[in-house]
Amino acid sequence: MLEYGGPLYLIIGNGIAGITAAEVLHREDPTASIAILAEDIRPTYYRPALKDYLRGTLSEEKLFMHSDAFYQERQIELQQGCVVRIKPAQHRVVLDNGSEIGYQKLLLACGAHPTRLTCAGNELEGVATLYSIDDYQSILRRLEKVRHAVVYGSDPLAIDTVEALRKRKITVTHILPSSLLWPDMLDATASDLILQRERRDGVNVRLEEDIVEIKGRRGRVTGVELARSTPISCELVIVANGFEANCEWIRQSGIACGKGVRVNARMQTGAPDIYAAGDVVEIIDASTGRARILAQWYPALQQARVAALSMLGRSDVALSNTYYYASFLYGVEFAAIGVTRLARTQGVQEVLAEPKAGEYRKLLLQQGLPLGVLAIGNRKGIMDIKRAMDHRVDLSPVQEQIFSADFRLGDWLDQQGVPPLFAPARKREEKHKHGQTASLMPVPERDTRSASSPxxxxxxxxxxxxxxxxxxxxxxxxxxxxxxxxxxxxxxxxxxxxxxxxxxxxxxxxxxxxxxxxxxxxxxxxxxxxxxxxxxxxxxxxxxxxxxxxxxxxxxxxxxxxxxxxxxxxxxxxxxxxxxxxxxxxxxxxxxxxxxVTGQLPVPELLICPHCGIANTRFARFCASCSKTLTV
CATH class of the missing domain: 2.60.200.20 (Tumour Suppressor Smad4)
Incomplete structure (x- = not known):
C-alpha cells in the first residue's frame, strides 16, 4: 500500500504526462517516494501510434512503451483506484471506496475523454469515439462487417481515422461541422490542400454539416440523417471531434477550472502543492483568446517535465506558451508553431513561400517579430523559426529570404548570437541579448567551446x-x-x-x-x-x-x-x-x-541494401527495411 509518511509525490493518472513526471521526479530525487494512482494500470501506450494500429501496420504489442518492470526499477508504486475528491487543505485525496491517501505534492494527470454526439441514436452499437486502446480494439472487432463508415469531426484525429479506414478499402464519408479542417490551426488554403487529397482517395467530404439522428435496426447502426443533405447508409459512425478534460471532480474540489484545469507557466494550479499536466489542462489560444484542450502528445510531455521540476522546488523553469505541432495529415507532412490563423490587422504581415505543388508555407510577423508559422508538404527548417520566435528575434531584415532554398535561417541566427533552440529542462535557462529565455525541449544545448575542448x-x-x-x-x-x-x-x-x-x-x-x-x-x-x-x-x-x-x-x-x-x-x-x-x-x-580494439572485430558479414542503405545479414534474400530484393 501507499505510504503516508515521508516525502510523497502522488500522481493521478498513468498516461504519458503521469509517467513522464514520475520518471523526472525519480531521476532528480532518487530517494523520493513516488506513487501513481490510476483507474487503468496497464503499461502506458503510444497514443500517436493508435492510428497505425487501426490501419493495420502496427501490432498491439508494439504500442506499449514499458513493461511492468518500469515501475519497479524506478521504485514507483502503481496502484489502481479512482479519485473522486481532493482535500487541498488537508493534502489528501479521497477514493471512490471512501479511503484517503495523503500527499506532499500532487500532480493531476488524469487526461480527457472524447466528445460524444447528443443526437438520437448515439447509444446504438456501431457508434464509436476514439481515445483509448480499448476504443480502437472495439472498432477493429467490427471492421469485418463494415462496408461504409461515417467519420464526424474536423480535428487531426478525424483525418487520421479517415485515412486508416481507406487503407482498409472501406468506403468513407467524412462529415465536417465547419467549413475547414482543424479550424484552430489551418487556414482555408491549408485545409483545401488536405481535403483535396481525401477526395482524390475516394472520400465523400461534406462540409458545414451535422448529424441530426443516427438510424438503427435491432440496436445496430444503419445510417445517419443529416441537417442539410441526403441521408447516408452506413454500418459504423466514428465521432472524432475533440476532447473534454476529466476535471469535473477537480472543479468540485474547489480547484479553478474552465474547459480544463487552469495552471500557470510552472504548471501550478490555484491550490497549494497541486500541479496539473497533459490533456486535463486548459490552454488559452494565443490567436483567439479561447480556452481549449490540446490533447496532443508532445505538449503533454513538455508540461509533465515542467510540472515535475516545479514539484521539486525548481523556480527557474517555465513552460513556453509557443506550442509545436508536427505530424502527417493524410500523408502530407505538417508542422505549425504559435499563431497560424489571425485576421489581417494593422502590423500583422503574412510571408508566403513560393507556391509549389503539394506545398504551402506561411509565416506571420508583427513588427518583424514572428508570431507563428504553418508548413504543409515541406517543414524543413521550421525549428529555426521557432528558435527566432522563442528569442523574439526581428526577422524583418531577412523576411523575403525565409523560405528561399539557398537561405539558411539557422546560420543567420548563429551570426546574430541567438542561442540554440534546445535546452534541457533540468538546466537553468540562459538569457541573451534579446532578453528572452529558451523554451524547454528534450535536446541539449550546444556547449560553449573552450580552449581545452574546441x-x-x-x-x-x-x-x-x-x-x-x-x-x-x-x-x-x-x-x-x-x-x-x-x-x-x-x-x-x-x-x-x-x-x-x-x-x-x-x-x-x-x-x-x-x-x-x-x-x-x-x-x-x-x-x-x-x-x-x-x-x-x-x-x-x-x-x-x-x-x-x-x-x-x-x-x-x-x-x-x-x-x-x-x-x-x-x-x-x-x-x-x-x-x-x-x-x-x-x-x-x-x-x-x-x-x-585491435585485429578482427566480431561483426558478422552484412549485405547493404542498395535501395535504402540498411544492413541485412549475409543470408537475407529481401531487405528487412524496404522489402526489395537483395543481390549478392
Missing part, C-alpha cells in the same frame, strides 16, 4: 527522419550523454516501432565523441555496419549513423583551431560494400578510460 559536433537528420526532427543541427553536449530512444525522457525521442526504449547514446570522452548501442532490438549502424553490443565507436566527420530502420543522421564535427584529435588504433570491419574502416573502443572502467 571541438563542436552535431547531427544532421537525413531522409524521412528529417520530418520528425525538424531542425538542421542537433548539437551534442560534452557534459551529458545524448541518448536516442522511444522513452519520453531521453535526449532525442523518436516515436517509431524500430527504435528501442533506450536505443543508443553518444558521449564525449578523451577528446572524441563515442557512439554506443544500448542493446537495441534493431541495432545501431555506422556507414551501414552494425555496431557490436558493448563496443563503442569513435565518430568521425561525415559518418552516417542509422538507428533501426530508415532513421539516419550524418555526424558532423569541427575544431575551432582545426587541430586534429589524436587518433587511436584502427579496427577493421568486414563484409560491408563500400564502407569505410572504423574505430571501435571499449570502456574499461566507470571513469570511461578507453582502449582500442
Amino acid at each position: 571541438l563542436t559536433a552535431w547531427l544532421v537528420a537525413q531522409g524521412e527522419v528529417a520530418d520528425i526532427v525538424d531542425t538542421e543541427k542537433l548539437y551534442l553536449s560534452q557534459k551529458e550523454a545524448f541518448v536516442v530512444g522511444r522513452e519520453p525522457d531521453v535526449t532525442l525521442m523518436i516515436d517509431r516501432g524500430t527504435i528501442s526504449r533506450f536505443h543508443a547514446e553518444i558521449r564525449f570522452a578523451n577528446g572524441v565523441y563515442l557512439l554506443k548501442d544500448l542493446e537495441s532490438t534493431n541495432g545501431t549502424f555506422v556507414n551501414g555496419q552494425r555496431l557490436p553490443v558493448g563496443a563503442a565507436y569513435i565518430l568521425k566527420d561525415r559518418d552516417v549513423l542509422s538507428f533501426g530502420s530508415n532513421t539516419r543522421f550524418v555526424f558532423r564535427q569541427s575544431w575551432k583551431d582545426q587541430q586534429a584529435v589524436e587518433p587511436v588504433q584502427q579496427g577493421k570491419l568486414t563484409g560491408g560494400r563500400g564502407v569505410r574502416a572504423a574505430h571501435f573502443l571499449t570502456e574499461t572502467s566507470p571513469t570511461v578510460q578507453i582502449k582500442a
Whole structure:
C-alpha cells in the first residue's frame, strides 16, 4: 500500500504526462517516494501510434512503451483506484471506496475523454469515439462487417481515422461541422490542400454539416440523417471531434477550472502543492483568446517535465506558451508553431513561400517579430523559426529570404548570437541579448567551446527522419550523454516501432565523441555496419549513423583551431560494400578510460541494401527495411 509518511509525490493518472513526471521526479530525487494512482494500470501506450494500429501496420504489442518492470526499477508504486475528491487543505485525496491517501505534492494527470454526439441514436452499437486502446480494439472487432463508415469531426484525429479506414478499402464519408479542417490551426488554403487529397482517395467530404439522428435496426447502426443533405447508409459512425478534460471532480474540489484545469507557466494550479499536466489542462489560444484542450502528445510531455521540476522546488523553469505541432495529415507532412490563423490587422504581415505543388508555407510577423508559422508538404527548417520566435528575434531584415532554398535561417541566427533552440529542462535557462529565455525541449544545448575542448559536433537528420526532427543541427553536449530512444525522457525521442526504449547514446570522452548501442532490438549502424553490443565507436566527420530502420543522421564535427584529435588504433570491419574502416573502443572502467580494439572485430558479414542503405545479414534474400530484393 501507499505510504503516508515521508516525502510523497502522488500522481493521478498513468498516461504519458503521469509517467513522464514520475520518471523526472525519480531521476532528480532518487530517494523520493513516488506513487501513481490510476483507474487503468496497464503499461502506458503510444497514443500517436493508435492510428497505425487501426490501419493495420502496427501490432498491439508494439504500442506499449514499458513493461511492468518500469515501475519497479524506478521504485514507483502503481496502484489502481479512482479519485473522486481532493482535500487541498488537508493534502489528501479521497477514493471512490471512501479511503484517503495523503500527499506532499500532487500532480493531476488524469487526461480527457472524447466528445460524444447528443443526437438520437448515439447509444446504438456501431457508434464509436476514439481515445483509448480499448476504443480502437472495439472498432477493429467490427471492421469485418463494415462496408461504409461515417467519420464526424474536423480535428487531426478525424483525418487520421479517415485515412486508416481507406487503407482498409472501406468506403468513407467524412462529415465536417465547419467549413475547414482543424479550424484552430489551418487556414482555408491549408485545409483545401488536405481535403483535396481525401477526395482524390475516394472520400465523400461534406462540409458545414451535422448529424441530426443516427438510424438503427435491432440496436445496430444503419445510417445517419443529416441537417442539410441526403441521408447516408452506413454500418459504423466514428465521432472524432475533440476532447473534454476529466476535471469535473477537480472543479468540485474547489480547484479553478474552465474547459480544463487552469495552471500557470510552472504548471501550478490555484491550490497549494497541486500541479496539473497533459490533456486535463486548459490552454488559452494565443490567436483567439479561447480556452481549449490540446490533447496532443508532445505538449503533454513538455508540461509533465515542467510540472515535475516545479514539484521539486525548481523556480527557474517555465513552460513556453509557443506550442509545436508536427505530424502527417493524410500523408502530407505538417508542422505549425504559435499563431497560424489571425485576421489581417494593422502590423500583422503574412510571408508566403513560393507556391509549389503539394506545398504551402506561411509565416506571420508583427513588427518583424514572428508570431507563428504553418508548413504543409515541406517543414524543413521550421525549428529555426521557432528558435527566432522563442528569442523574439526581428526577422524583418531577412523576411523575403525565409523560405528561399539557398537561405539558411539557422546560420543567420548563429551570426546574430541567438542561442540554440534546445535546452534541457533540468538546466537553468540562459538569457541573451534579446532578453528572452529558451523554451524547454528534450535536446541539449550546444556547449560553449573552450580552449581545452574546441571541438563542436552535431547531427544532421537525413531522409524521412528529417520530418520528425525538424531542425538542421542537433548539437551534442560534452557534459551529458545524448541518448536516442522511444522513452519520453531521453535526449532525442523518436516515436517509431524500430527504435528501442533506450536505443543508443553518444558521449564525449578523451577528446572524441563515442557512439554506443544500448542493446537495441534493431541495432545501431555506422556507414551501414552494425555496431557490436558493448563496443563503442569513435565518430568521425561525415559518418552516417542509422538507428533501426530508415532513421539516419550524418555526424558532423569541427575544431575551432582545426587541430586534429589524436587518433587511436584502427579496427577493421568486414563484409560491408563500400564502407569505410572504423574505430571501435571499449570502456574499461566507470571513469570511461578507453582502449582500442585491435585485429578482427566480431561483426558478422552484412549485405547493404542498395535501395535504402540498411544492413541485412549475409543470408537475407529481401531487405528487412524496404522489402526489395537483395543481390549478392
